[in-house]
Amino acid sequence: MVEPKGNVIAFAYSPIHRAYVDRLNVLLMNAIIRGPAHSRALR
Amino acid sequence: MTAYHILAAQNDPIVESIRENVVTFINPTSNPDGRDRYVHSYEAAEGLTEEADRISAEHDQPWPRGRTNHYYFDLNRDGFVLTQPETRNQSMALRQYFPLVVMDIHEQGGDSSFYFDPEPAPFNPHDTETRHNNVMLFAANHAKHFDNFGFDYYTREIFDEFSPGYVSTTPSYYGAIGMLFEQPSLRYRRKDGSEFHYRDAIRNQFVGSISVAEVTATNCEKLLSDFYNYGKSGMEEAKNDQIKSFIIPKQKNQAGADKLVGLLAMQNVEIGEASSSFNACRADFSEGSYIINTAQPTKRFIRVLLDKDVPMSEEFLAEEERLHSLGQRSKIYDVTSWSLPLMWGVDVIECSQNITAASTMVEPKLIKPGTLTNANAKVAYLVPWGEATAANLLSRALRMGLHVKSADFKFVNNAVEYPSGTLVFLTHLNDENIGATLAKLAAETGADVIGTDNSWIMDGPNFGSSKTPVLLPPKVGILWDEPTSANSTGNTRFVIERQLGYPVTAIRTDQLRSQSISQFQAIIIPESRGSYAAVLGSAGAENLKNWVNDGGTLIGLGSALNYLISEDVGLLSSKLEYAFNPNATAAAGNGRSSRTKGTTLSADDFQKAITPDNQSPSRMAGFIVKAKMDPTHWMSAGMPDEVNVLVRRGDIYSPLKLNKGTNVSYLVGEEDVLQSGYMHSSPINHF
Numbered sequence: 001m002v003e004p005k006g007n008v009i010a011f012a013y014s015p016i017h018r019a020y021v022d023r024l025n026v027l028l029m030n031a032i033i034r035g036p037a038h039s040r041a042l043r
Numbered sequence: 044m045t046a047y048h049i050l051a052a053q054n055d056p057i058v059e060s061i062r063e064n065v066v067t068f069i070n071p072t073s074n075p076d077g078r079d080r081y082v083h084s085y086e087a088a089e090g091l092t093e094e095a096d097r098i099s100a101e102h103d104q105p106w107p108r109g110r111t112n113h114y115y116f117d118l119n120r121d122g123f124v125l126t127q128p129e130t131r132n133q134s135m136a137l138r139q140y141f142p143l144v145v146m147d148i149h150e151q152g153g154d155s156s157f158y159f160d161p162e163p164a165p166f167n168p169h170d171t172e173t174r175h176n177n178v179m180l181f182a183a184n185h186a187k188h189f190d191n192f193g194f195d196y197y198t199r200e201i202f203d204e205f206s207p208g209y210v211s212t213t214p215s216y217y218g219a220i221g222m223l224f225e226q227p228s229l230r231y232r233r234k235d236g237s238e239f240h241y242r243d244a245i246r247n248q249f250v251g252s253i254s255v256a257e258v259t260a261t262n263c264e265k266l267l268s269d270f271y272n273y274g275k276s277g278m279e280e281a282k283n284d285q286i287k288s289f290i291i292p293k294q295k296n297q298a299g300a301d302k303l304v305g306l307l308a309m310q311n312v313e314i315g316e317a318s319s320s321f322n323a324c325r326a327d328f329s330e331g332s333y334i335i336n337t338a339q340p341t342k343r344f345i346r347v348l349l350d351k352d353v354p355m356s357e358e359f360l361a362e363e364e365r366l367h368s369l370g371q372r373s374k375i376y377d378v379t380s381w382s383l384p385l386m387w388g389v390d391v392i393e394c395s396q397n398i399t400a401a402s403t404m405v406e407p408k409l410i411k412p413g414t415l416t417n418a419n420a421k422v423a424y425l426v427p428w429g430e431a432t433a434a435n436l437l438s439r440a441l442r443m444g445l446h447v448k449s450a451d452f453k454f455v456n457n458a459v460e461y462p463s464g465t466l467v468f469l470t471h472l473n474d475e476n477i478g479a480t481l482a483k484l485a486a487e488t489g490a491d492v493i494g495t496d497n498s499w500i501m502d503g504p505n506f507g508s509s510k511t512p513v514l515l516p517p518k519v520g521i522l523w524d525e526p527t528s529a530n531s532t533g534n535t536r537f538v539i540e541r542q543l544g545y546p547v548t549a550i551r552t553d554q555l556r557s558q559s560i561s562q563f564q565a566i567i568i569p570e571s572r573g574s575y576a577a578v579l580g581s582a583g584a585e586n587l588k589n590w591v592n593d594g595g596t597l598i599g600l601g602s603a604l605n606y607l608i609s610e611d612v613g614l615l616s617s618k619l620e621y622a623f624n625p626n627a628t629a630a631a632g633n634g635r636s637s638r639t640k641g642t643t644l645s646a647d648d649f650q651k652a653i654t655p656d657n658q659s660p661s662r663m664a665g666f667i668v669k670a671k672m673d674p675t676h677w678m679s680a681g682m683p684d685e686v687n688v689l690v691r692r693g694d695i696y697s698p699l700k701l702n703k704g705t706n707v708s709y710l711v712g713e714e715d716v717l718q719s720g721y722m723h724s725s726p727i728n729h730f
Contacts, residue, residue, distance in 0.1 A: 005594035023388030036517040036564035041594020
């Protein structure tokens with residue numbers, strides 16, 4: 001089987017609930033920007 | 044109609060008294076976008092006759108329904124964080140005129156009658172006896188009028204005012220009487236076969252509104268002096284409170300601290316920024332620390348937002364535990380914790396002294412402009428990672444096409460330690476204006492930028508290391524429409540677009556059955572109300588799996604994990620856990636017999652006997668727990684070692700095995716986990 005090149009990032013509790021939990025915004029930013037930066041896909 | 048009556052009625056002593064004594068403001072709609080969606084979907088479905096059947100399309104609004112605003116926020120939960128323009132502007136308007144009485148004239152389900160306050164328990168301990176007593180004045184008058192007309196009503200059910208997020212509670216924290224009306228609106232055939240009409244809704248809200256204005260007019264002097272005394276008594280109470288001030292020291296998450304004081308200042312809290320270092324409560328604080336003495340008119344508001352915990356009465360909690368042990372519904376309407384210091388990760392120190400250190404008054408601004416040091420740097424410009432301001436700067440940089448790398452680990456350059464995730468703008472990979480560009484971005488976003496003439500790294504990855512990857516601008520999508528939760532998908536898109544500054548493409552979920560998504564580098568699968576499996580089918584699931592195999596980053600939120608862990612999808616190797624039950628009774632009966640062995644049951648035994656061995660953890664109103672972060676993973680770049688998480692759902696997932704993934708963040712043991720709010724006791728809930 002081919003090694004998957006992507007990532008699955010799972011938040012058991014949404015980090016942005018009602019935009020209340022400001023401290024976790026950067027965690028979501030890490031997911032959307034750093035996830036692709038650590039993908040093994042060619043860009 | 045209320046406005047017309049107040050302006051035009053003649054020979055009506057009630058209206059004359061209102062005109063004489065009261066200034067009435069009417070905000071015709073606090074949610075224009077949601078109202079438009081609702082009206083449009085109703086009109087689009089209209090037929091020959093006005094339809095009362097609840098199954099009809101007029102009564103069954105399509106996704107995302109009308110309750111929420113453009114980014115699908117429930118505006119009736121946003122009253123203290125004020126992230127939405129509708130709530131923020133309404134809050135600012137209230138603070139321009141300080142109305143003494145504020146009514147939230149609301150809609151509810153068609154089978155209900157008319158609700159007015161007094162509200163039920165739990166009561167917020169920072170609310171006042173005076174307000175409760177005044178609410179009774181209004182309630183008695185509504186009841187009198189409703190009896191005269193023969194209108195049904197109810198009170199003291201469902202809509203507690205414990206959380207400060209509601210339209211009806213926020214004004215109470217500047218000293219007004221905030222109250223709630225709830226009633227159905229459209230023509231509706233009720234369960235008992237009777238029919239409710241739109242004209243009934245108008246009539247009832249009209250009578251209620253005039254009743255509010257009438258009581259306000261009759262008691263205008265009392266209400267005015269109560270408003271004055273609200274602030275005064277708050278200041279007096281503060282003298283006897285254990286907590287007399289809050290100190291917000293200079294800290295790593297300074298952007299969070301700046302935003303927190305800005306938000307409080309917008310809501311009339313007086314905050315000092317220390318002009319020099321000072322000592323208080325046996326600690327030293329540096330210049331620039333924030334000081335909030337609670338002896339001010341907004342004392343109760345300050346305590347409601349900054350206290351780590353706002354307790355419910357023991358009597359109420361005992362009843363909650365009893366209901367819970369019987370598997371009955373909680374009486375708590377919404378979140379039991381909303382602590383801004385915890386949710387925003389800001390260190391706030393409770394102090395038992397009134398602080399007199401010299402300070403300047405904080406302005407109501409959410410960010411402070413950042414600065415750039417070493418404007419003509421030879422090698423690179425660095426932006427320390429971890430605060431929301433740096434995330435905004437990154438968004439802007441990516442959208443402008445700047446070249447940016449980021450270190451997966453912390454490093455030391457020129458004897459300064461930079462956190463993991465720090466952004467690196469190399470001068471030779473950007474154009475000659477990079478310094479000026481970043482100086483402008485620093486000023487606009489609030490992030491600080493540090494130029495360096497030296498690439499030498501003492502500890503951690505070099506700028507040229509594979510541990511310092513290039514960040515390319517990803518195309519980010521979010522699943523939209525059925526079966527997603529409109530709140531989840533809309534609010535997430537809001538945070539990324541409007542708080543972090545990065546665009547997100549909304550993709551209707553069913554498109555994934557047939558359309559390529561190869562242009563996306565990241566896709567968010569938000570919480571859902573319905574079934575992803577039903578909407579995506581096997582073709583959609585294959586599409587997602589292939590896309591992840593080809594390099595996509597799939598980000599699941601909350602209940603979407605149930606789809607990702609399902610056998611057909613298998614994108615996440617976790618399982619849902621049953622509620623932890625140390626009393627599980629192994630094989631109580633014997634096989635197929637309808638009989639079981641005889642027992643004598645104490646109250647405790649009875650509780651054990653009626654508790655199912657395996658049940659799902661119960662849904663939670665909302666509380667804050669502490670989670671640990673693995674600092675070595677790029678997902679936790681710039682994050683502290685521990686974060687607080689708002690939990691509003693019961694699902695608990697088993698940790699991933701080492702060969703199946705990384706548990707970047709996990710909840711700490713039962714003793715330590717709860718930070719704030721109310722969590723039903725074990726055995727039903729156990730992390």
